[in-house]
Amino acid sequence: MEALANNLQVLFQGLALGSIYALVALGFVLIIRATNVVNFAQGDFAMLGGYAMILFTVGMPGNPELHIPGFAMHVPYGVAILLAAVVMAIIGLAFNYGVYYPLRNRSFLPVLISTLGASIFLQNTVLALFNPQPRPLDKLFNVEGVTIGGVFLDSQYLVILGFTILAVIFQYFFFEHTLIGKKLQATSQDKDMARLLGIPVTLMIIITFVYSAVLGGLAGMLVAPILFVSIGMGSTIALKAFAATIIGGFGDVAGAIVGGIIIGVIESFAAYYISVPYKDAYAFLALFLVLLFRPQGIFGEKVSEKA
Amino acid sequence: MSEAIARPAASVVGQNNLPGLLLLAVLAIAFPLLPYALHVSDYVLNIFMNSVTYAMAVLGMVVVLGYAGQINLAQAAFFGVGAYAVGLGTVSWGASFWLSFALGIGAAGIAGLVLGMTTLRLGGHYLAMITISFQQIFDLVLVNWIGVTRGPDGIPGIEPPTLFGLHLTDKRAYLLFCAAVLYALIWFVWWLPSTRLGRAMRAVRDNELAAGTIGVHTLRTKVIAFAISAVLGGIGGSLYAAGFSYISPDNFSFLRSVEFLTAALLGGAQSPFGAALGTVLIVLLPEWLRFLKSLYLAVYGLGVILIMVFMPEGIWGLLRNTFQRMRKPAAPVVGVAPALNFEIKAQSSRPVLKLENLQKHFGGLKAVDGIDVEVAPGTVHSLIGPNGSGKTTSLNVVNGIYRPTAGAIFLDGVDVTQMKPHERAGMGMGRTFQNIRLFQTMSALENVMVGAQRDNNPIEAGREALTKRALSALDFVGILERAHMIVRNLPYGHQRLVEIARALAAHPKLLLLDEPGAGLNQTEKQELVGLLKRLRGHGLTVFLIDHDMGLVEKVSDRITVLNFGKKIAEGTPQEVLRHPDVIAAYLGEGPANAAARA
Numbered sequence: 018m019e020a021l022a023n024n025l026q027v028l029f030q031g032l033a034l035g036s037i038y039a040l041v042a043l044g045f046v047l048i049i050r051a052t053n054v055v056n057f058a059q060g061d062f063a064m065l066g067g068y069a070m071i072l073f074t075v076g077m078p079g080n081p082e083l084h085i086p087g088f089a090m091h092v093p094y095g096v097a098i099l100l101a102a103v104v105m106a107i108i109g110l111a112f113n114y115g116v117y118y119p120l121r122n123r124s125f126l127p128v129l130i131s132t133l134g135a136s137i138f139l140q141n142t143v144l145a146l147f148n149p150q151p152r153p154l155d156k157l158f159n160v161e162g163v164t165i166g167g168v169f170l171d172s173q174y175l176v177i178l179g180f181t182i183l184a185v186i187f188q189y190f191f192f193e194h195t196l197i198g199k200k201l202q203a204t205s206q207d208k209d210m211a212r213l214l215g216i217p218v219t220l221m222i223i224i225t226f227v228y229s230a231v232l233g234g235l236a237g238m239l240v241a242p243i244l245f246v247s248i249g250m251g252s253t254i255a256l257k258a259f260a261a262t263i264i265g266g267f268g269d270v271a272g273a274i275v276g277g278i279i280i281g282v283i284e285s286f287a288a289y290y291i292s293v294p295y296k297d298a299y300a301f302l303a304l305f306l307v308l309l310f311r312p313q314g315i316f317g318e319k320v321s322e323k324a
Numbered sequence: 325m326s327e328a329i330a331r332p333a334a335s336v337v338g339q340n341n342l343p344g345l346l347l348l349a350v351l352a353i354a355f356p357l358l359p360y361a362l363h364v365s366d367y368v369l370n371i372f373m374n375s376v377t378y379a380m381a382v383l384g385m386v387v388v389l390g391y392a393g394q395i396n397l398a399q400a401a402f403f404g405v406g407a408y409a410v411g412l413g414t415v416s417w418g419a420s421f422w423l424s425f426a427l428g429i430g431a432a433g434i435a436g437l438v439l440g441m442t443t444l445r446l447g448g449h450y451l452a453m454i455t456i457s458f459q460q461i462f463d464l465v466l467v468n469w470i471g472v473t474r475g476p477d478g479i480p481g482i483e484p485p486t487l488f489g490l491h492l493t494d495k496r497a498y499l500l501f502c503a504a505v506l507y508a509l510i511w512f513v514w515w516l517p518s519t520r521l522g523r524a525m526r527a528v529r530d531n532e533l534a535a536g537t538i539g540v541h542t543l544r545t546k547v548i549a550f551a552i553s554a555v556l557g558g559i560g561g562s563l564y565a566a567g568f569s570y571i572s573p574d575n576f577s578f579l580r581s582v583e584f585l586t587a588a589l590l591g592g593a594q595s596p597f598g599a600a601l602g603t604v605l606i607v608l609l610p611e612w613l614r615f616l617k618s619l620y621l622a623v624y625g626l627g628v629i630l631i632m633v634f635m636p637e638g639i640w641g642l643l644r645n646t647f648q649r650m651r652k653p654a655a656p657v658v659g660v661a662p663a664l665n666f667e668i669k670a671q672s673s674r675p676v677l678k679l680e681n682l683q684k685h686f687g688g689l690k691a692v693d694g695i696d697v698e699v700a701p702g703t704v705h706s707l708i709g710p711n712g713s714g715k716t717t718s719l720n721v722v723n724g725i726y727r728p729t730a731g732a733i734f735l736d737g738v739d740v741t742q743m744k745p746h747e748r749a750g751m752g753m754g755r756t757f758q759n760i761r762l763f764q765t766m767s768a769l770e771n772v773m774v775g776a777q778r779d780n781n782p783i784e785a786g787r788e789a790l791t792k793r794a795l796s797a798l799d800f801v802g803i804l805e806r807a808h809m810i811v812r813n814l815p816y817g818h819q820r821l822v823e824i825a826r827a828l829a830a831h832p833k834l835l836l837l838d839e840p841g842a843g844l845n846q847t848e849k850q851e852l853v854g855l856l857k858r859l860r861g862h863g864l865t866v867f868l869i870d871h872d873m874g875l876v877e878k879v880s881d882r883i884t885v886l887n888f889g890k891k892i893a894e895g896t897p898q899e900v901l902r903h904p905d906v907i908a909a910y911l912g913e914g915p916a917n918a919a920a921r922a
Contacts, residue, residue: 055452083617083619115629116629119633120633125449126393126395127632127636129449130585130632131632131633133582133628134626134627134629134631134632135625136625137621137624138625139625140621140625141618141621141622141624142619142622144618144622145617145619256453260457267449267450294464294468295464295468298460298464301457301460304453304454304457308442308446308450312445
């Protein structure tokens, strides 16, 4: 009985963690579909979201070496989330113009490297502006959680699961049932044709970057109370989220969510039963196996280049 | 003749660059001797040591990224494999430096091979992800497997090697030795592009699909490039370990991998000299930019973006382009090449190409729906049909880009249905593409040489025979004088001819031409008809698809007509073009056509 409760506990944690990977993976997939490029700074959106929350709630000390003053706003949690989302939208816009747009007509490799540069830039800018120490963030609700059948359900984990479900439903309606969603889909499938049909492709790509940045930021805000906010938090999340997109099927929306959850659960169980120090390696081992035996991923289809 | 053709186009270092070459040699010799001439601190000596050993890893990036066009974000891990082999080998296991060195190179090479074989099939983004994963796992193992790697504390007390009885404890002497190794590696990486393997790598980088179609084993080429890169990283790491006598996991982190990548991009990923330059800059920049304090890494990240936007070919590329603009353009090739020999065997009546009930379905769409075709030896056989009738799909199935849903393909009596495109090319199947697929950054000659170097091509071994064959093919299509031009700069019509020459250089038993007339003007089309007639005159078997009835009618011995994936007619041009079903398929059913039907 106790073993079952333990396993359920581990599963629950895995699902919550997997939801975070899924949210970041969704951002990946949207950008892959719109621009055919993997954004290696996607995880840093989560990091920035976390820091924005800290900034708007408890505040940050500055960096005396560079004469940067501390900053704090102490606004209510809900307002802080809204403000942080606005900040993320602005960052997404800047990212589009600074990192993607100048390279839009080149092959995927220069853009990929450019996003890698952006990732280093974002992490180290935050590091230089604020103290490198990891920061804790309060939970959304001021309750620890509930215990059901011997399984402790942390309130923040429940928030994460709930938000992920909402985000998936929202995204489904947005893409399938709104005109702008259809235009975004058209852009991702065939930019030239979309342009000929009068769809403002550049604007659509901007929307994609902004949406992905906000989504990534929200994932960071949600996970911050569990993981602490640190400079490197995004990199680890992003690598696993990227692994999730490949396991699920490259560029597939449902695949990103399922892949994220799978990785979260695998990691949770492997850490519990095998070894904690290698926690971060399991996702990659799973990825190697998938690439060996089903390289197109769970939902992916084999595609071959046309001559 | 042979002097004019021997110059590799991949590098600027040639006969007319003597001053540059001399300058380079003086710099190269002076560099490791500086510590002897001047009094330098240990700190400065370490900067030298960093530059020299890092440069080896960056040379690896040139091979894998610059030549083969594949990303590698784990070069620091391969560097680390070499370093830990020397560290553990000499300190923990008491082996000699040289044994550990060999172990390091071997381990890095094997790691590169295994990683490459499992993931290079996928390439692109997958490769980026997998190499990062490998890098992360490597770091985790270094830090956590304390029993073996000694964990975060690292390994101190690594001894420098003994060379010819000389114990290289003097850091300056050891640096001299490392520099010698580095120069040998630079020479190797500089020489590589003009080899068979190097050409294959660049072909894969420029157009992987076309490379496979004309006989390059693309996966093997990429894996070798990746393994060479790993080995170069391993060599650098091994020498690094003995040079600093202490290593710890944070020397081999992901950030170091990015640093190697950045060094290659900054200097110029296409050139070993650029790589060396980039490495020196990457090592020195933190020293110069000390005033930025904690902002340095942020500026560095920004720099990566700026390089990608403004300097895609790196500093070396900028220099080369500037000098090339000042130099005279490549001299046209004058003289005559030996006549192109087709080596067509005594004619048997067996069809050169036979398609049996060939089918290709995409989901519910039956693009090719059970066609039977026999192409007789020495004939030009055309496949025509309205848009969407399945012509290009058929051709893609014939040469192996698509696997058929059902049916069989025989090339000269051999069942090739299950073979990959490069294997079919190795059996003598040549092809051109509707939307020209050349290796854009290579010269016309090099493009054709890649075609000539297919497996089983009946020519003599060696570079000279290959070059001769390529020149003959270029001469045959009439653009010999353009041999040394980069194909990107050639006019469209000439590019098409280069593509045909590339296929001809491989002694094809069967030549597949995918809409060779597309995009040509009337004069060029006339010339194409002439060329095709000459090919037929030499007894070459051609299977051709095109829209242009005029062209098809003039050159074909036999025509097969497709509509909706099915064969609706076959025969001589006269028979087929009067066939009522063909007229209906092209012009639609109407009162006027009904008359023709009757």
